Amino acid sequence: MRILQVIPVFSPPKLFGGSQRVVYLVSKQLSKRGHEVAVYTSDMSNLNERTSKYVEAIDGFTIVHFKSICPFLLSKARLLLTPAMERCLQTEINNFDVIHVHEARSFQHIVVWQLAQKRGIPYVVQAHGNLSPHFGGFSRRIYDELFGKKVIRSASKVIAASRVEALDYARFGVNEEKVEIIPNAIDLDEFSNHDIRGTFREKYNINPDSKVILFIGRIHPIKGIDVLLHAFAKMIKDSKVNATLVVAGPDDGFLKECLSIVKTYEISNVIFTGQLDGMERIDAYVDADVVVIPSRYESFSIVVLEAYACGKPVVASRVGGLKDLVVDKETGVLVEPGDVNGLSRAIMAILLDNKVEKRGLRCKEFVEQFSIEKTINKLERAYHEVCS
DSSP states (O other), rough: EEEEESSSBBTTOOOOOOHHHHHHHHHHHHHHOEEEEEEEEEEEEEEEEEEEEEEEEEEEEEEEEEEOOOOTTTTTGGGGHHHHHHHHHHHHHHOSEEEEEEESSSHHHHHHHHHHHHOOEEEEEOOOTTTTTTTTHHHHHHHIIIIIHHHTTTEEEEEEESSSHHHHHTTTTTGGGGEEEEOOOBOOGGGGGOOOOHHHHHHHHHHSSSEEEESSSOSSSTHHHHHHHHHHHHHHHHOOOOOEEEEESHHHHHOOHHHHHHHHHHHOEEEEEOOOOOHHHHHHHHHHHHHEEEOOSSOOOOHHHHHTTOOEEEEEESSSHHHHOOBBBTTTTEEEEEHHHHHHHHHHHHOSSSSSHHHHHHHHHHHGGGHHHHHHHHHHHHHHHHHH
């Protein structure tokens, strides 16, 4: 099968956010199964840098970067204009059996919607949580009325990572029969046999006796990092526990505020590492004692799966898809979003837990259901259905 993946920003090995990790892993695995996979994207490696590569082959699939215009002017709305992609698709679209469009509200969605309908090529939309009411804003509401709802309703199928995200599609007026729930996944082999502790601690000069609390994700208000910083400061003050908070992720407009919180509390044991990829990301999980996801909303979380694959418990907000991923009091602890005191207590409960090994085994058992092989099987079936 000839499959085209379309995503506004995508530049491995630096993968900015969960949607990019999904596109990379899915494309890699589909290629392994003999499918011809191409990824069309912009020339932005993130919203501040351009890639110097325009066509590249990686792990069996091809990435084509198209020059974007006005990236800084439109970056707030995430609208990167790629007219060269539109021109290319006008001649190349019939070479693909199916098109899989990722994220929501982009110029690329509009291009695929218009050309795919005109040429009779089926396309699938996977919004990656971006249809949530939490992602409002005036510009997005305008986009939805002009294009967004039409793009999504016209898709042959839409893919939801969780039951919660399926409801988001329903709010957009998508026919229930078009909604396919396919959870995101990870390659469990990448996390096997990586249990040597100390590498990450040594690199960042973290005391071997210090408990490591790990946050991985974009530094953005929706991720609730401010709540975590307040909770960590309270925990240090109340318990005098020897702990280090590691915030690992790229700045998405909220780093300045987070640094201000750290300065206000005068806490020195907070480390901002920037984005972690590859083995360094796995090393961080291995050396962590608990992974915290204090998000105000998540439709799903790759970070939960990665933490479980390394046998690490998760403290997370009781929101969205996290409620289905974290088994309260088994694989971790759920707390109400924004509850500083509750988050502080939950983290301490995990750090003082005397059943760490048992909990770690439960995490590894739970994540088996999210293997990439199972997800690719479901995705292949969905592709074949829309092509038949």
